[in-house]
Amino acid sequence: KTLTAPRRPVSLRLMRALMAAVIVFLGGFAIMVLEIIGARFLAKDFGSSFYVWVSQIGVVLAALAVGYFLGGWLADRFQRFSLLAWLLVPAGALTMLVPVFAPRLIDAIVLRHPAGRAIPLLWQKLDPAIGSCLVFLLPCVMLAALSPFMTRMMSRQLGHVGRTSGLVFAISTAGSIAGVFISGYVLIDHMKLSSIFRMTGALTIGLGLARW
Numbered sequence: 001k002t003l004t005a006p007r008r009p010v011s012l013r014l015m016r017a018l019m020a021a022v023i024v025f026l027g028g029f030a031i032m033v034l035e036i037i038g039a040r041f042l043a044k045d046f047g048s049s050f051y052v053w054v055s056q057i058g059v060v061l062a063a064l065a066v067g068y069f070l071g072g073w074l075a076d077r078f079q080r081f082s083l084l085a086w087l088l089v090p091a092g093a094l095t096m097l098v099p100v101f102a103p104r105l106i107d108a109i110v111l112r113h114p115a116g117r118a119i120p121l122l123w124q125k126l127d128p129a130i131g132s133c134l135v136f137l138l139p140c141v142m143l144a145a146l147s148p149f150m151t152r153m154m155s156r157q158l159g160h161v162g163r164t165s166g167l168v169f170a171i172s173t174a175g176s177i178a179g180v181f182i183s184g185y186v187l188i189d190h191m192k193l194s195s196i197f198r199m200t201g202a203l204t205i206g207l208g209l210a211r212w
């Protein structure tokens with residue numbers, strides 16, 4: 001008994017740590033898929049200009065900043081893993097519905113300009129940013145909240161906060177790197193954009209249910 005008793009808590013901690021690492025990795029993966037595929041989605045209406053990529057990158061970075069703050073605040077206040085389900089499940093559902101609601105929003109942005117007139121340069125820059133905010137800001141904020149929340153819940157000792165936060169964000173970044181290459185080299189070549197959104201939304205919902 002004295003030999004086997006300590007093994008169960010250690011194995012349980014390792015299993016939880018591994019599951020947490022997988023969830024953080026997939027969260028970073030999903031964010032970058034939305035960024036890359038989102039730019040391709042916006043290019044259908046706004047053109048594949050430099051402004052589209054600047055807008056998409058800027059909006060995702062803004063979402064990361066808000067999500068990191070939100071996730072840290074929620075983790076300090078509630079400290080329950082199940083709370084992430086209330087963030088990720090709606091974010092996943094919203095992502096799955098992008099092909100349904102996003103075209104109407106984009107059309108409203110584009111068609112507000114008078115027909116037959118050149119769109120002013122200012123709006124050529126701002127319209128993609130507005131479209132990106134309306135479609136991708138909220139799900140990316142919810143996904144970004146995952147990393148600081150996981151850092152707080154995994155840091156049981158103050159002396160390990162730095163190491164834990166570094167590990168969590170390193171794993172999340174690794175997932176984002178995978179998301180860049182897989183979405184750019186594989187998904188776009190073999191799947192429709194609508195199917196990619198549905199897959200990413202289902203993945204996000206799965207992450208929320210796993211935390212529940």
